[in-house]
Amino acid sequence: xxxxxxxxxxxxxxxxxxxxxxxxxxxxxxxxxxxxxxxxxxxxxxxxxxxxxxxxxxxxxxxxxxxxxxxxxxxxxxxxxxxxxxxxxxxxxxxxxxxxxxxxxxxxxxxxxxxxxxxxxxxxxxxxxxxxxxxxxxxxxxxxxxxxxxxxxxxxxxxxxxxxxxxxxxxxxxxxxxxxxxxxxxxxxxxxxxxxxxxxxxxxxxxxxxxxxxxxxxxxxxxxxxxxxxxxxxxxxxxxxxxxxxxxxxxxxxxxxxxxxxxxxxxxxxxxxxxxxxxxxxxxxxxx
Amino acid sequence: xxxxxxxxxxxxxxxxxxxxxxxxxxxxxxxxxxxxxxxxxxxxxxxxxxxxxxxxxxxxxxxxxxxxxxxxxxxxxxxxxxxxxxxxxxxxxxxxxxxxxxxxxxxxxxxxxxxxxxxxxxxxxxxxxxxxxxxxxxxxxxxxxxxxxxxxxxxxxxxxxxxxxxxxxxxxxxxxxxxxxxxxxxxxxxxxxxxxxxxxxxxxxxxxxxxxxxxxxxxxxxxxxxxxxxxxxxxxxxxxxxxxxxxxxxxxxxxxxxxxxxxxxxxxxxxxxxxxxxxxxxxxxxxxxxxxxxxxxxxxxxxxxxxxxxxxxxxxxxxxxxxxxxxxxxxxxxxxxxxxxxxxxxxxxxxxxxxxxxxxxxxxxx
Numbered sequence: 196x197x198x199x200x201x202x203x204x205x206x207x208x209x210x211x212x213x214x215x216x217x218x219x220x221x222x223x224x225x226x227x228x229x230x231x232x233x234x235x236x237x238x239x240x241x242x243x244x245x246x247x248x249x250x251x252x253x254x255x256x257x258x259x260x261x262x263x264x265x266x267x268x269x270x271x272x273x274x275x276x277x278x279x280x281x282x283x284x285x286x287x288x289x290x291x292x293x294x295x296x297x298x299x300x301x302x303x304x305x306x307x308x309x310x311x312x313x314x315x316x317x318x319x320x321x322x323x324x325x326x327x328x329x330x331x332x333x334x335x336x337x338x339x340x341x342x343x344x345x346x347x348x349x350x351x352x353x354x355x356x357x358x359x360x361x362x363x364x365x366x367x368x369x370x371x372x373x374x375x376x377x378x379x380x381x382x383x384x385x386x387x388x389x390x391x392x393x394x395x396x397x398x399x400x401x402x403x404x405x406x407x408x409x410x411x412x413x414x415x416x417x418x419x420x421x422x423x424x425x426x427x428x429x430x431x432x433x434x435x436x437x438x439x440x441x442x443x444x445x446x447x448x449x450x451x452x453x454x455x456x457x458x459x460x461x462x463x464x465x466x467x468x469x470x471x472x473x474x475x476x477x478x479x480x481x482x483x
Numbered sequence: 484x485x486x487x488x489x490x491x492x493x494x495x496x497x498x499x500x501x502x503x504x505x506x507x508x509x510x511x512x513x514x515x516x517x518x519x520x521x522x523x524x525x526x527x528x529x530x531x532x533x534x535x536x537x538x539x540x541x542x543x544x545x546x547x548x549x550x551x552x553x554x555x556x557x558x559x560x561x562x563x564x565x566x567x568x569x570x571x572x573x574x575x576x577x578x579x580x581x582x583x584x585x586x587x588x589x590x591x592x593x594x595x596x597x598x599x600x601x602x603x604x605x606x607x608x609x610x611x612x613x614x615x616x617x618x619x620x621x622x623x624x625x626x627x628x629x630x631x632x633x634x635x636x637x638x639x640x641x642x643x644x645x646x647x648x649x650x651x652x653x654x655x656x657x658x659x660x661x662x663x664x665x666x667x668x669x670x671x672x673x674x675x676x677x678x679x680x681x682x683x684x685x686x687x688x689x690x691x692x693x694x695x696x697x698x699x700x701x702x703x704x705x706x707x708x709x710x711x712x713x714x715x716x717x718x719x720x721x722x723x724x725x726x727x728x729x730x731x732x733x734x735x736x737x738x739x740x741x742x743x744x745x746x747x748x749x750x751x752x753x754x755x756x757x758x759x760x761x762x763x764x765x766x767x768x769x770x771x772x773x774x775x776x777x778x779x780x781x782x783x784x785x786x787x788x789x790x791x792x793x794x795x796x797x798x799x800x801x802x803x804x805x806x807x808x809x810x811x812x813x814x815x816x817x818x819x820x821x822x823x824x825x826x827x828x829x830x831x832x833x834x835x836x837x838x839x840x841x842x843x844x845x846x847x848x849x
Contacts, residue, residue, distance in 0.1 A: 376574045379568075380574040380632075382541065383636075384635055385561075385562040394587070
């Protein structure tokens with residue numbers, strides 16, 4: 196019997212298509228539209244083709260910003276992922292202490308981002324901030340507004356404080372999902388603590404780690420508010436990350452065309468790196 | 484390899500047990516001798532798994548001592564007890580291959596690589612896992628996973644004992660039988676103490692030399708399959724072992740013997756003395772269906788009985804009878820014919836058992 200093709204069913208996809216169009220495609224297309232034009236004012240727009248893209252790719256200020264951005268995200272992942280796993284492993288598994296730990300961990304996640312920036316801005320000050328004052332009293336020459344190293348350390352510390360709990364909570368939930376039988380079997384098999392982590396816990400954390408790595412990469416790669424409030428991108432441009440560069444370009448300088456081209460490239464980089472992470476982790480042990 | 488001794492052992496899962504009903508294991512002592520193949524048989528929830536976990540060290544007993552070769556091991560972890568345990572449901576390390584799974588306990592013990600390879604290959608061959616040896620354990624069937632689980636216990640030939648917690652539950656019947664034979668072979672080959680928990684009497688008697696029957700948190704009898712069959716120590720053993728289980732009838736003492744429903748039974752004078760010595764009114768007689776004498780004609784020691792139905796099971800028949808208000812079962816040969824609705828049954832003396840407070844009494848009373 197031949198199947199009768201009935202393409203009317205395609206109409207059922209229409210609502211989703213409209214929804215996606217409004218939520219993603221149409222806004223994105225306006226950016227694409229800006230990126231190929233030079234706009235001087237209302238009614239004064241000229242088609243420039245790929246000029247903005249070429250310009251943006253060769254822009255040294257942007258390249259430096261991109262470099263800082265990669266460095267920052269790499270540092271964030273290298274610190275927060277192992278630290279988050281470590282915290283999750285050390286947390287109590289049951290009872291009131293477990294609930295208390297969960298609440299304490301969740302607090303930084305609930306604080307608005309600019310408040311986080313403000314907290315650390317004050318916390319790190321040498322005159323009235325406990326952290327900065329304390330370091331200075333210990334004889335450490337610490338000043339995040341003047342010293343590039345200190346500024347970086349403070350931004351990283353702030354991000355670690357703010358976001359490691361997310362990684363820890365994800366890993367904690369992953370660990371709780373491992374049946375007790377595995378630990379019993381491992382104990383019977385005389386596995387060391389390390390072997391239990393390496394062969395039982397880590398493989399079973401894989402799926403939550405994919406989420407943790409992707410979320411932390413995307414968030415850190417697009418970070419804006421916190422360093423903006425904390426250091427304003429300084430000293431110099433040492434903590435100016437991509438979003439801030441972009442915002443300055445688009446709103447400060449009203450350089451819409453260049454900023455649009457830059458946004459698209461930014462978006463593609465995020466997409467590409469996320470895809471790489473996802474593919475790498477999910478194919479980690481897929482032989483046979 | 485070790486002799487495992489349980490001394491005044493008891494365990495309760497509640498912190499403040501108030502009575503015997505709070506105990507998963509009631510106080511008991513028991514010895515598993517070195518190199519024996521034992522089965523721990525009992526219904527679900529009787530404390531079998533609890534006892535196994537206490538022996539392996541996954542669980543700390545609330546009272547009493549566990550001794551390995553006369554050394555107290557209560558505080559030692561399973562790791563230090565050097566004991567293997569196979570669980571009811573397969574546990575495989577799914578990020579590893581079958582080979583790595585089997586090698587895992589050996590690597591943890593720091594065995595040299597060449598010996599690990601030899602040992603893993605030997606066990607894989609016995610368990611017929613050689614063709615999947617280098618596959619990921621994640622993709623195995625349930626049967627294979629359980630074989631891997633068992634294999635991890637069997638590769639270690641220096642263990643104090645191997646404990647099996649109903650390991651063949653998820654395995655299909657054909658393979659079940661083969662694996663049980665394999666375990667038996669391995670036992671004969673390596674002479675390791677093995678304790679095998681099951682609720683299946685057939686499984687217990689094909690695997691074990693001696694069976695411990697557990698009921699309500701206690702080992703009520705420990706003996707060979709034949710002893711359990713011929714001389715059940717406790718009414719539960721009588722009922723649980725054998726197919727169908729023992730006929731048990733509550734009786735009262737009369738001047739000349741015992742009776743139920745005004746049917747007098749003549750029992751051995753020694754047994755009567757036991758009843759007289761006891762203050763309990765919980766007296767039962769028991770007889771296995773196999774030993775009920777059945778005839779179409781009356782004689783001196785027989786009782787007239789109603790036949791309710793006959794079940795033909797191919798190689799034998801089960802006859803359901805009614806004596807007084809009691810139902811009884813008798814097991815007879817395939818070729819024995821029952822005529823009509825009335826038969827005459829007898830209870831041969833040597834097979835008629837007496838139970839006071841559920842426990843068997845034998846011989847001459849003090």
